[in-house]
Amino acid sequence: MNATTTTAGPTTRDYPAYGRPLWQRWLFTREAAVIALLLAVWFYALNNVAFFDGPLTITFLLQDMTPILLIALPMTLIIITGEIDLSVASVVGLSSVLVGVLHQDGWSIPAAGLAALVVGLLCGALNGFLVAYVGLPSLAVTIGTLALYRGLAVGLLGTKAVTDFPEKWTTRAKENIGDSPYPQVIIIVILLALVFAFLLHFTSFGRGVYDIGLNTEAAHFTGVNVRRTKLILFMLAGVVSALAGIYYTLRFGSSRGDNASGMELRVIAAVLLGGVSIFGGRGRLHGVIAGVLLIGVIASALRLEHYTVNVINIIIGLLLVASVMSNSVLAWLSSTTATRRNKRGPSPSVAPAGVGTEGRQ
Amino acid sequence: MTMKLHSKRACAIAALLLSGAMILTACGGGDGGGSSDEVTVTFLPKNLGNPYFDTSDKGGKAAVDEFGGKFEEVGPQEATPDGQVEYINTAAQQQVKGLVVSANDPKAICDALNQARDAGTKVVTFDSDTETDCRDAFVNQASAEGIAKVQVEMIAKAIGDKGEIAILSASANATNQNAWIKMMEEELAANHPDIKLVDTVYGDDDDQTSFDKTAALLQSHPNLKGIVSPTTVGIAAAARYLSDSDKKGKVALTGLGTPNQMREYVENGTVAEFALWNPEDLGYLAAYVAKALVDGDIKGEEGDTFKAGKLGEYTVGADGEVLLGDPFVFTKDNIGDFNF
Numbered sequence: 042m043n044a045t046t047t048t049a050g051p052t053t054r055d056y057p058a059y060g061r062p063l064w065q066r067w068l069f070t071r072e073a074a075v076i077a078l079l080l081a082v083w084f085y086a087l088n089n090v091a092f093f094d095g096p097l098t099i100t101f102l103l104q105d106m107t108p109i110l111l112i113a114l115p116m117t118l119i120i121i122t123g124e125i126d127l128s129v130a131s132v133v134g135l136s137s138v139l140v141g142v143l144h145q146d147g148w149s150i151p152a153a154g155l156a157a158l159v160v161g162l163l164c165g166a167l168n169g170f171l172v173a174y175v176g177l178p179s180l181a182v183t184i185g186t187l188a189l190y191r192g193l194a195v196g197l198l199g200t201k202a203v204t205d206f207p208e209k210w211t212t213r214a215k216e217n218i219g220d221s222p223y224p225q226v227i228i229i230v231i232l233l234a235l236v237f238a239f240l241l242h243f244t245s246f247g248r249g250v251y252d253i254g255l256n257t258e259a260a261h262f263t264g265v266n267v268r269r270t271k272l273i274l275f276m277l278a279g280v281v282s283a284l285a286g287i288y289y290t291l292r293f294g295s296s297r298g299d300n301a302s303g304m305e306l307r308v309i310a311a312v313l314l315g316g317v318s319i320f321g322g323r324g325r326l327h328g329v330i331a332g333v334l335l336i337g338v339i340a341s342a343l344r345l346e347h348y349t350v351n352v353i354n355i356i357i358g359l360l361l362v363a364s365v366m367s368n369s370v371l372a373w374l375s376s377t378t379a380t381r382r383n384k385r386g387p388s389p390s391v392a393p394a395g396v397g398t399e400g401r402q
Numbered sequence: 403m404t405m406k407l408h409s410k411r412a413c414a415i416a417a418l419l420l421s422g423a424m425i426l427t428a429c430g431g432g433d434g435g436g437s438s439d440e441v442t443v444t445f446l447p448k449n450l451g452n453p454y455f456d457t458s459d460k461g462g463k464a465a466v467d468e469f470g471g472k473f474e475e476v477g478p479q480e481a482t483p484d485g486q487v488e489y490i491n492t493a494a495q496q497q498v499k500g501l502v503v504s505a506n507d508p509k510a511i512c513d514a515l516n517q518a519r520d521a522g523t524k525v526v527t528f529d530s531d532t533e534t535d536c537r538d539a540f541v542n543q544a545s546a547e548g549i550a551k552v553q554v555e556m557i558a559k560a561i562g563d564k565g566e567i568a569i570l571s572a573s574a575n576a577t578n579q580n581a582w583i584k585m586m587e588e589e590l591a592a593n594h595p596d597i598k599l600v601d602t603v604y605g606d607d608d609d610q611t612s613f614d615k616t617a618a619l620l621q622s623h624p625n626l627k628g629i630v631s632p633t634t635v636g637i638a639a640a641a642r643y644l645s646d647s648d649k650k651g652k653v654a655l656t657g658l659g660t661p662n663q664m665r666e667y668v669e670n671g672t673v674a675e676f677a678l679w680n681p682e683d684l685g686y687l688a689a690y691v692a693k694a695l696v697d698g699d700i701k702g703e704e705g706d707t708f709k710a711g712k713l714g715e716y717t718v719g720a721d722g723e724v725l726l727g728d729p730f731v732f733t734k735d736n737i738g739d740f741n742f
Contacts, residue, residue: 091496092495092496092497093495095495095497097491097494097495097517098495101488101491101492101495105488105491199574200573200574200575200604200606201574201575202483202507202510204507204508204509204510205509211513215513293483293484293487293510294509294510294513295483295484295507295509295510297482299480300482301484302480341492344476344488344489344492345492345495345496347474347476349450349476349477350450350477350478350479350485351450351479
């Protein structure tokens, strides 16, 4: 143990976050644990679940998870600021209905999709305005807009459905890349994931997101434009949800007001499972992506094992509770070790944002 | 130094333990992998927890047990097409031999069904059909003409062939309900000129919505003489509302219902008679159609004949349709003989 720690050169950086070599800092994180769990479940299913190794599994898994993967990206940033957006699934529904209604009125799919994206952006802007500029709690605001946007969606189309979408577009939504089992849409997901990862982890805007989550006032005094940041994040959530809605519509070839209802819970579950703290200030995108895929793999394996949707929900719910609880347990563990450390010497400074579980003590 | 590492390591260990626990719980699932000769039949109703489909799936299971196959019942919680697609995909992955589906949308689940058929699965729709090019056969519970006719006959008899009536349907794009309503309208116009259909409302096959829509119907149409509800959820909710309101006995109610749900209202006089087929027979027949397709006895073409266990010989009609038979009318006198 001594050997490894000395090679890291703790003489230059003596605060805990940099007290260990890089590989340890990368490996002993929650994100790594989620990725390990994902791989473990994947390999377990591959060997023990009949037909899990079939070529269709990965295709269906990615198709099923694409809307959740997409929305989880902006949702991660929003939850890191300590806010939440419950209205995303309703925006998916509204965008789906808009694409259907406009297409029925003779708009082309790209035009209808663009209109849906604009409306999604406006939906997000309304959320963001109420949260950031009026100063209302995001939980209350987005519960309200959850009902509002869903109501608009159902109101526009009633209980009818639009299903006559051009073959060209519905096939395109489902096509794989060449002969590989990977759907083409995954390219969009990867591009957006790269954009969001860059935004969150490599820009001052992203550092501001963490600062807001850790301490809004301090963030404000260090020059972070808190209001603008939050507004932008909610607008991003709106427009990405609308994009997910377009995909959802074309994939199922069905535009309905109740499309994707309840999806916000699956998105938030995946984000929290991926290691983002519901109190804000902590979390990383690769953990979230692993969290989404973990939920997808578990659901897919359980379905193949003939479990009904109720059992799948129970297991994902338990997993979520366990993951949120593990945060508290770990925080308690690190606080007890910190007390013990205090008896021996001066307390180390608190780790900077986003690194380590003691970040929000 | 070791102390410094402690919290991080605790974190990692806890996470690994959590993973271990999760994997162990996942181990509970069986060893999977059906033998290749067995006829595996998966029933995919519109949603789970619906007594109608519980009954039809029971019939399906009885048939599958009879011919020695492997029966499976899966389905979404909400009756939505996207929920069904996940299970159709799973069936395709599992390469089940026969998939028996009641479609939540005639078109939205088509691509998924065809993908399953490409993987070798025979697709039979029952209760609610898809477009004809995405299934091998459709088991029709009753001809639309038969159902429309029996419902018009029942309501005409109940209100003395004269007055305002309304329809309380399922969702606005439910395939079969819409077909029946259209034919009822034609039948009314042709043979019952004194009956006026004043409104059609949609309870979405949801008990509370149907209940509320019944209340609204009675309020907005004070001269209403009768309600026809061609859906089991709708007629039960409407009967519950009527039996507690002052309109009981004044507004006639009929339609399609199940004996267990309607028993109370038939016995207390809210409903004189209602019709249905036997969903258990429907599921039973659907399972046999799936088996006949899997065995290659039929191809789903007009004129193909096959034997469906206790139900006897059936012939495939136009567009791959297999008709169960005429609807059955339940009254106070015979309802005691049925339990589903």
